Amino acid sequence: MNMQIPRRFTVGLIQMSVTTDLEENxxxxxxxxxxxxxxxxxxxxxxxxxxxxxxxxxxxxxxxDLAEPVPGQTTEALSKAAVKMGVVIIAPIxxxxxSGIYHxxxxxxxxxxxxxxxxxxxxxxxxxxYYEKFYFTPGDLxxxxxxxxxxxxxTLICWDQWYPEAARLTALCGAVVLFYPTAxxxxxxxxxxxxxxxxxxxxxVQRGHxxxxxxxxxxxxxxxxxxxxxxxxxxxxxxxxxxxxPQGIIIAEASVEREEIxxxxxxxxxxxxVRRNWPFLRDRRIDAYAGINRRFIDE
Amino acid sequence: MNMQIPRRFTVGLIQMSVTTDLEENxxxxxxxxxxxxxxxxxxxxxxxxxxxxxxxxxxxxxxxDLAEPVPGQTTEALSKAAVKMGVVIIAPIxxxxxSGIYHxxxxxxxxxxxxxxxxxxxxxxxxxxYYEKFYFTPGDLxxxxxxxxxxxxxTLICWDQWYPEAARLTALCGAVVLFYPTAxxxxxxxxxxxxxxxxxxxxxVQRGHxxxxxxxxxxxxxxxxxxxxxxxxxxxxxxxxxxxxPQGIIIAEASVEREEIxxxxxxxxxxxxVRRNWPFLRDRRIDAYAGINRRFIDE
Numbered sequence: 001m002n003m004q005i006p007r008r009f010t011v012g013l014i015q016m017s018v019t020t021d022l023e024e025n026x027x028x029x030x031x032x033x034x035x036x037x038x039x040x041x042x043x044x045x046x047x048x049x050x051x052x053x054x055x056x057x058x059x060x061x062x063x064x065d066l067a068e069p070v071p072g073q074t075t076e077a078l079s080k081a082a083v084k085m086g087v088v089i090i091a092p093i094x095x096x097x098x099s100g101i102y103h104x105x106x107x108x109x110x111x112x113x114x115x116x117x118x119x120x121x122x123x124x125x126x127x128x129x130y131y132e133k134f135y136f137t138p139g140d141l142x143x144x145x146x147x148x149x150x151x152x153x154x155t156l157i158c159w160d161q162w163y164p165e166a167a168r169l170t171a172l173c174g175a176v177v178l179f180y181p182t183a184x185x186x187x188x189x190x191x192x193x194x195x196x197x198x199x200x201x202x203x204x205v206q207r208g209h210x211x212x213x214x215x216x217x218x219x220x221x222x223x224x225x226x227x228x229x230x231x232x233x234x235x236x237x238x239x240x241x242x243x244x245x246p247q248g249i250i251i252a253e254a255s256v257e258r259e260e261i262x263x264x265x266x267x268x269x270x271x272x273x274v275r276r277n278w279p280f281l282r283d284r285r286i287d288a289y290a291g292i293n294r295r296f297i298d299e
Numbered sequence: 300m301n302m303q304i305p306r307r308f309t310v311g312l313i314q315m316s317v318t319t320d321l322e323e324n325x326x327x328x329x330x331x332x333x334x335x336x337x338x339x340x341x342x343x344x345x346x347x348x349x350x351x352x353x354x355x356x357x358x359x360x361x362x363x364d365l366a367e368p369v370p371g372q373t374t375e376a377l378s379k380a381a382v383k384m385g386v387v388i389i390a391p392i393x394x395x396x397x398s399g400i401y402h403x404x405x406x407x408x409x410x411x412x413x414x415x416x417x418x419x420x421x422x423x424x425x426x427x428x429y430y431e432k433f434y435f436t437p438g439d440l441x442x443x444x445x446x447x448x449x450x451x452x453x454t455l456i457c458w459d460q461w462y463p464e465a466a467r468l469t470a471l472c473g474a475v476v477l478f479y480p481t482a483x484x485x486x487x488x489x490x491x492x493x494x495x496x497x498x499x500x501x502x503x504v505q506r507g508h509x510x511x512x513x514x515x516x517x518x519x520x521x522x523x524x525x526x527x528x529x530x531x532x533x534x535x536x537x538x539x540x541x542x543x544x545p546q547g548i549i550i551a552e553a554s555v556e557r558e559e560i561x562x563x564x565x566x567x568x569x570x571x572x573v574r575r576n577w578p579f580l581r582d583r584r585i586d587a588y589a590g591i592n593r594r595f596i597d598e
Contacts, residue, residue, distance in 0.1 A: 122584045142587050147598075162579045164463030164511050165588045172596045201510045201547045208507020211500045212463050248500045280461045283422045286592045288441050289464045293585045297471045299446075 007269055009150045011177060011216075012041030012087075013262040015241040015254045017224035018053050022066070025051050026074065030081045036261045037085035042150040043266075045090040047222040048158050048181040049104065052094070054235060057228050059134040067096035070107050071115060079113035086111050088148040090155050092181040095120070097137075104136040106155045106181055108146045117146030121157040122166060129187065129235055132159070143169035151266070155179040161202065161219070165292060167209035177216035177266050180206065184221055185237035199238055207248040214246040214275040216266050223257055246274040306568055308449045310476060310515075311340030311386075312561040314540040314553045316523035317352050321365075324350050325373065329380045335560045336384035341449040342565075344389040346521040347457050347480040348403065351393070353534060356527050358433045366395035369406050370414060378412035385410050387447040389454050391480040394419070396436075403435040405454045405480055407445045416445030420456040421465060428486060428534055431458070442468035450565065454478040460501065460518070464591065466508035476515035476565050479505065483520055484536035498537055506547040513545040513574040515565050522556055545573040 014032045018025050029046055036044045049055075051074055055063040068074060070093055078091045088110055095105040104124070108117035120139030124132050143166055145154040154175030160166045161180050170178050184202060186195045210217040220241045227234030242253040243264035252264040275281065291297050313331045317324050328345055335343045348354075350373055354362040367373060369392055377390045387409055394404040403423070407416035419438030423431050442465055444453040453474030459465045460479050469477050483501060485494045509516040519540050526533030541552040542563035551563040574580065590596050 122587060123582045125582065127578075138584070143590070159582065162511055162577070163583065164467060164507070165583070165591060168463065169588070169590050169596070172590060172593060174596070174598065197546055197548055204503055204547050205507045205510045208463070208504045208511075211504045212461060212507075247496055248503050249496055278461070279426075281595070283424065283458065284462065284464070284594070285421045285437070286594060288421060289468070289591050291442070291468050291471060292464060292588050292591050294471060295583070295585060296580070297468070297473070299473065 005151050008265055008267045009042040010040045010263055010265050011218055011243065012036030012039065012044045013218055013220040013241045013243070013254070014044060014046050015221060015223055015239050015260045015262060016047060016050065017259055018050060018222055018226070020053055022051050026077055030077060032261060033078070033081050033087065033089060034085055036263070037087045039261065039263055041087060041263060043088040043090070043148070043153060045179045045181060045218060045220045046092055047220050048092045048183040049094055050092055050222070053226045054183050056132050056135060057129045057226070057232055057235060058230065059131045063135065064102060067094045067102045070095050070105060070118060075107050075109060075115060079109050082109045082111055083113040088150045088153070090179050090181065092157065101137050102135060103139060104132065104157055106157055108148065108153070108155065111149045116148055117144065119144065119155045119157065121160065123159045123163050125159040129232065143173065145170060145173035145175035151176050153177050153179065155181065158182045158184060161206055164209060164212065167213055171213035171215045175215065176268060176271055177218055178209065180217070180219040182219055182221040183237065185235040188233055188236055191236060199240060203240070203242065207244045207250070210244040210246055211248040212280060214271055214278065214280065216246060217244045218264070223259060246271050304450050307564055307566045308341040309339045309562055309564050310517055310542065311335030311338065311343045312517055312519040312540045312542070312553070313343060313345050314520060314522055314538050314559045314561060315346060315349065316558055317349060317521055317525070319352055321350050325376055329376060331560060332377070332380050332386065332388060333384055335562070336386045338560065338562055340386060340562060342387040342389070342447070342452060344478045344480060344517060344519045345391055346519050347391045347482040348393055349391055349521070352525045353482050355430050355434060356428045356525070356531055356534065357529065358430045362434065363401060366393045366401045369394050369404060369417060374406050374408060374414060378408050381408045381410055382412040387449045387452070389478050389480065391456065400436050401434060402438060403431065403456055405456055407447065407452070407454065410448045415447055416443065418443065418454045418456065420459065422458045422462050424458040428531065442472065444469055444472035444474035450475050452476050452478065454480065457481045457483060460505055463508060463511065466512055470512035470514045474514060475567060475570055476517055477508065479516070479518040481518055481520040482536065484534040487532055487535055490535060498539060502539070502541065506543045506549070509543040509545055510547040511579060513570055513577065513579065515545060516543045517563070522558060545570050
């Protein structure tokens with residue numbers, strides 16, 4: 001790809017709530033993408049699985065009906081928005097790849113409307129009310145970065161947030177900003193006792209990825225309380241979308257409960273400056289990391 | 300090793316200043332180890348290169364005179380203290396291994412006075428006033444954990460703090476607490492403009508290691524302003540030794556400028572609890588991390 005890469009560009013994170021109406025969610029997403037673009041965003045990222053409420057609270061095969069191919073209805077609608085507004089869009093999709101193979105994916109749509117990259121969530125959680133292992137086949141595309149007209153960017157998804165290897169590999173692929181479309185929240189019965197520590201750990205580990213890799217990190221979460229129609233405690237999604245700079249400094253942060261379009265500037269000169277002053281990538285001991293490929297290094 | 304491993308034990312971090320008198324520094328260290336032990340510490344960790352002022356502010360071959368073998372004078376004195384007080388000691392040493400091969404090392408001395416482990420700093424920095432590449436041959440013992448009568452512990456050293464791979468590998472080796480003997484401070488001319496961000500990034504990235512690995516992290520820094528006799532700006536060591544629990548919560552933290560013995564409890568049941576609730580180790584994609592062994596993944 002031969003193009004002029006800008007040294008600075010604005011990213012827009014769409015922190016939104018999601019209803020049970022799939023079409024309404026898509027319409028809202030497009031509306032907010034347009035608003036973000038009008039505010040100057042060149043890359044816009046939506047929250048994980050934004051087309052529907054977070055169905056992983058229950059294990060029920062009927063929810064596979066929500067899956068769709070890539071390209072498909074969602075990417076087609078967002079491709080139009082990308083062309084219309086001249087923005088790059090990171091579009092989380094519940095991907096129907098084949099009967100029996102469904103992924104938690106994110107398509108990277110360039111300003112020309114073409115899908116320039118696809119990421120399939122590699123690390124799949126399984127926790128009460130987050131029964132993702134039931135729905136999502138682990139990704140097989142590995143970790144990567146994608147060229148767009150705004151710059152070279154990477155995306156991971158939610159649970160990947162807790163894995164330094166995923167951030168490192170995406171950074172080594174040359175991404176200047178690492179997006180994390182996310183759906184994370186509090187179990188209502190835990191919020192009082194553990195909520196603050198959980199949220200702080202989530203924020204801290206991602207700031208750590210920014211610092212260790214000298215890269216921008218942009219996490220995009222949904223907001224609102226979602227409770228399955230057939231019962232359950234529900235999840236209170238904690239919003240708090242944020243952008244950290246290559247030294248881990250928070251340059252923009254959203255509220256816990258409101259829909260917001262969060263804007264922040266990516267500055268390649270800042271990356272250059274931070275990595276010159278803190279040359280962590282220079283001193284890596286690539287001869288000594290082989291054990292990373294092991295589950296546990298037993299005595 | 301067949302022994303009863305306690306489920307809880309206290310660690311003591313010796314945050315101290317260092318003078319130009321090597322013997323005085325050793326005496327002070329022993330004195331403080333005894334004080335920490337009397338306060339209940341079962342594992343005591345000293346700051347990086349505690350025997351001398353931080354000579355890496357200059358490149359001068361005369362400083363190789365400071366290097367000593369392992370075992371040697373320092374480990375012998377500390378072995379005595381370990382036996383006397385019944386404590387495990389993490390003893391940073393400027394190690395003379397052979398003519399022309401010097402390491403920035405840490406010996407792990409068990410309660411019986413024996414050296415049960417040796418770590419040689421793997422990641423070697425080189426920065427104005429931190430000219431470590433001149434002095435220290437990169438370590439060749441890799442990342443490990445060591446059995447002691449207090450438990451299975453790991454140590455890395457200072458610059459290693461910025462490398463998630465080092466923390467991950469030490470955790471995979473079964474360490475329940477990861478020590479970082481450290482010598483980090485502010486360039487006086489940068490403190491005003493960058494000091495807060497630098498300190499916060501240092502703390503954050505290490506808390507991130509605790510979170511990603513469900514492990515205790517204990518960082519032990521020196522305090523005081525040190526300026527080489529033959530001039531230079533000097534370094535204002537920032538103290539701030541701390542202990543983070545397996546969820547990254549700071550359970551003890553020292554001041555920026557005072558000598559302190561920082562105590563904190565390591566609780567194996569807490570590790571078990573955190574890792575059950577946040578099973579990050581379960582979901583690692585060990586099939587997909589091979590690129591970690593590359594400098595950069597060029598397009």
